[in-house]
Amino acid sequence: MLKAFKYRLKPTTQQAELFAKTFGCVRKVYNLMLHDRIESYKKHQDTGEKIKFPTPAQYKHEFLFLKEVDSLALANAQLHLNAAYRQFFQQPASGFPQWKSRKHPVQSYTTNNQHGTIAIKEGRYLKLPKTEPVRIKLHRQPQGVIKSATISLTACGKYFVSLLCEMNIPPKPKTGSVIGIDLGLTNFAISSDGVKIPNPRTLSKTAVTLAKAQRKLSRRAQHAKKDGRPLSESRNYQKQRILIAKLHEKVSNQRNDFLNKLSTDLINNHDVISVESLNVKGLVRNHKLARSLHDVSWSSFISKLTYKAAWYGKQVVQVERWFPSSQLCSACGHRGGKKALRIREWNCPSCGIHHDRDLNASLNIRAEGLRLLQGAETL
Template sequence: MKSRYQYRCYPTPGQRQSLARLFGCVRVVWNDALAMCKQSDKLPKNNELQKLCITQAKNTEDREWLKQVSAIPLQQSVADLGVAFKNFFQSRSGKRKGRRVNPPRFKRRINRQTARFTRNGFKVKTSKVYLAKIGDIKVKWSRPLPSQPSSVAVIKDCAGRYFLSFVVEVEPEIEPPRNPSIGIDLGLKTFASCSNGDKVDSPDYSRLYRQLKRCQRRLAKRERGSKRRERMRVKVAKLNAQIRDKRKDFLHKLSTKVINENQVIVLEDLNVGGMLKNRKLSRAISQAGWYKFRSLCEGKTCIQNRDFRIISRWEPTSQVCSECGYRWGKLDLSIRTIVCINCGVEHDRDDNASVNIEQAGLKAKSCQEVGVGQTHDVKWTGSACKTSDEAVCGEPSTHREYVQLKLFDW
């Protein structure tokens, strides 16, 4: 299978100028090709766009500086635009699973810059990597490459850092799981409450957020177009990058641990869009990274041959006793401990929900075979998605089942 290995690189001042020239050329070719696609009635093919935006454009006075960089990243930019349009159309027609993909947009100079080289445009050396018309760039090899890379992408983020991202073929090492299944209830202060009793606290971003808030206030007072505003913008971008890297490292380590130790992983389909309407918790919810954790777990289960399941958001995991199945109804978020009036067992709110999530996930596959229970399709809820009678202990559900039909006109 193919995987990406990313490393930090440190180009010299002269190489930074060459990379800035390369990023500008790639950006201009992308924008020119996208403008032609929007003006034409039928989407042009990649060969036609390369001929118009690269070959013929080099012979004009406005685009003759395209000859100063390698032609490989320019061709890959047009190819990436074709893939972006393909993903957009397949997302609208339903052939592509997952979230809806937006149409490609024009690139800006201050955003994240990328340029991709194929095998003929780069060469991996002992401590450096050679790029066509750029030279040997010093790379910090944090881990060895498992195989010969097929392509490499040069990345410059908004904070001014440079990276090299290699595409390589890897053979995953499948480890036997220690536990048969686990249910995970996601939260804010306690990020994950597991059905086996483990709890994982969220990282502390308070110091970085205070610095970011202070720098954003200063950035708002700087005059647009000034050098002081540009320096403050870079400082804000660096703080955002630190927060993003810290969150990404936490989510990767936690998802890897969960996937390696368990055979069946069950999560709940959270309505994050509805939760964001709570103005007191919207910022904390958006910064928690719940969907990122879900996507990481889903991707790593395919590598380790694990079973990943998502239960319906309408499952009353916080309203049912995990011991006897008695349903006590909705509870305020301030209530963290519940004593069941039926069996007398004292439950922690999050631990009880994680156990119910695991039980509902294990029942889901057998329930689907007989046509009742839950359906793990977040785009549709109907009679086949209602909770089974065993989960509510004979009491009728207060939720109404309905079907949402959405017609997309693009």
């Protein structure tokens, strides 16, 4: 199994400069390779010429500064571009590979461990290629064999490293429990055993503070423009920009903390977890619900459940999005038709049982998940 361990880095000024150079070189090589592949494809369409797949090495003669940074970081840029193309051809809805911008709030690069080029030294430093050991905040020891390291710079100016390690993860003890989960907005999750988990609404709680901070940022941008100063040289603007980035980072950290704790608790206590596969991209087209849907992060929650289940020997069954979980009676199976969102409780016209809409849906999702699981086992 592969598992990542994330740590905070405290680079010196010289190390931060090298990181900045590497971010820029990786971005440059990625864009050059993307441009050349697009041009090669156009020539292929016009003349039938074979499509060429460029490599980072061919640019080092023209751009000598590429030799100053880690060559494995440039090689990983090629792998990331190939992966982006693969994803585009397999899932066209994901979109064509995009250009990398220096204005993106998060900059990063990945390098591989070859014969100990990435290692923890003295419990306080991280050895990386092309640089002196970097100070690391080692709040826990990485386990297994380090395969690669991804160094990133956030919008707040913080440096992090994610160490990808290959390790043996022991499975969690079996509990014999099967559960169905219906995801919602009022309550984040409603389980088939009757537990309702409230939606933390992390973004909504900070919305007023964020709105005030962003208005202040806009005013400072206008003052800088009026004085003829570029925003990069406006200290007050940059201070406010970092303040807003910290607010967004706090919201993101709170959301991830909630999702990690909830997903880990479900994996610990249940062997089979059945969830609904939701079309979030289609749902956010409803502008009245888009902000709340982005805040609730259903896709991230399902992703965390899936990889943790693979780690610990549990199973996550995703029920197709068209399954009528809210229309079926969990007691007799009668299909009562589509219901408006405002209807939270209803009585089955066939057997007369009173249903809570969300609890009934979770029971139906559990039953459908078991049916899919049994069908897969018989194949």
